[in-house]
Amino acid sequence: MKVSQHIGGLAASLHRKGQKVALATVLSTWGSSPRPVGAQLVVCEDGSFHGSISGGCVEGAVVLEALEVLTDGTCKVLEYGVNNVDAFAVGLACGGTIKIMVEPVGFGQGVSVEALEALAQAYTDRQGLGLQVNLQTWARAVIAPQTHSQDFTGLGGVSKQVYTHIQNPPLRLVVVGAVHIAQFLAPMAQLAGYQVTIIDPRESFASPQRFPDQELIVDWPEDALTGLAIDNRTALVTLTHDPKMDTPSLQAVLATEAFYIGALGSTRTHAKRRASMLDLGVSAAQFDRIQGPVGLSIGSKSPAEIALSILAAITQCLRMPSP
Template identity: 55%
Template sequence: MKGIAETALDWHRAGTGAALATVIETWGSAPRRIGAQLAISGVGEIEGSVSGGCVEGAVVVEALEALEAGAARVLEYGVSDGDAFAVGLACGGTIKVLVEPIGTALPEPLLAELTAARAARRPAAYVVNIESGARRLDSAGHASRFRMDRSGFEPDGETFVAIHNPPLRLIVVGAVHIAQHLVPMARDIGYDPVVIDPRESFASAARFPDTRLLHDWPDAAVDELGLDSRTALCLLTHDPKLDDPALMAALAADVFYIGALGSTRTHGKRLERMAEAGFAPEHCARIHGPIGLDIGAASPAEIAVSILAEMIRVLRKGG
């Protein structure tokens, strides 16, 4: 998936120039979390956001000026500023934004290294000293920040750490009707979806446009993809010969979410099979089955909403 950093690098390499704006501090009711980014091209194109839309216009103007000057700058918007009403933060929120022109303040090779790490699903921390301008990438030394996906300042108040975890990934086993709704919904909120189904008539480009499709058996496909802590696995066939191999791989891995379609009775039988395969009760307790939050969902689209809601709850709140 192309992210904000990748878009900015593409614009820079295309010759239009580009800058990255990053939220480095927030107070009060600021609408975006620390680390949120906005890419601005030299011709005023934008991708991403640093607020709910209220300060983007002002940030674009500053970014274009920073590009011309070739130097980074730190912006602050909030209710105490004279232009607070003009930029839309009169509700009491305050944000501080770091603007970095690419090629001058932010070296192109450093940004390319960051995007390569993202493409390889390697966690990376972009570390910048606001006072000295020193910049580097770290792959270790920020364990707590990586685990919590939390960017922020170090205790010295000068060193900002922007966490770039691998993109969230959704692996769906079973190219069923529910999956046709779940995949685009997940993509819209930032997941990189993959659909696994050996039945090519089910997992077709016509039914799943712009989606990576694997027609292997699930155990082989999951082995090819790899499983990590930024991966959610949804088993939607309720056919043991398709679901169980992928389920066993997920239980042995560090995926953050496992959900399996089927009734309470079907799930009970699933747990029996996993126990027979040697998985302890605490491992099997990671399986969310029947899949999705109990919101009374009936249609395939509503079931997809319930699944996605449960995935978000587990990611953000655990359990």
């Protein structure tokens, strides 16, 4: 199973390889800050860094602070905002406040490598997990959240000097049909943070040569989907144009909590699909969960543009769900 890079896992891996690294985490934000609570940045002792905490606004200032942390092993809480004399220097002059924790990894007051590895493993295993940090004593505890949200933005934060971050399972996109559009959609979705699974019974289509960095399941979709735990952090799209594969896939996913379901095809094709699925016992309300034609209407023509419209529709459904 291939998943996007877990930033805490990367920090732990670099430490295991003998590098001194610090981890910066967004504790709270207000106003125009472009990254949510829980966003992280790994800073290496040579000044290189991975990830982001503000989309470029404060990274430079935080890297310098992190290098100091690596010299003495202490933790810091930094705050930048419109009233801060450093606001213009760090790029927040447009408005906003951001509070950031910077901690060494594996020594001093910092987070343990084992805690980061536990979080990374939970992410890979699609299990929710959390971490609490006492900002006065720097004591830490790994916690198991009771519920998982579709979107972690806004979960956790600071209360009574204790920072809590709930790490949900990664977002996942299941693509039925290893077609040309999927070759563009899969890497786009991975860049957006999705774990991508592609299902197609045709080995010549679902081949590592065509999809070198994605999880492939060479099987009929109705069989493959029984082995996947489709949850409310999963989106599914069908791209085959073949009712033998699309219809069973859509029937199966309608019984789940998938937050987005889309099917490639024209308006006429979707109308025929609706009639056939209602005949199979799918209710009108259930069928209305399927977006068809799939994607936002942006005039897409090429496979890459269609893939872009699909990912845009998935993003809109995730971030701006209908009431």
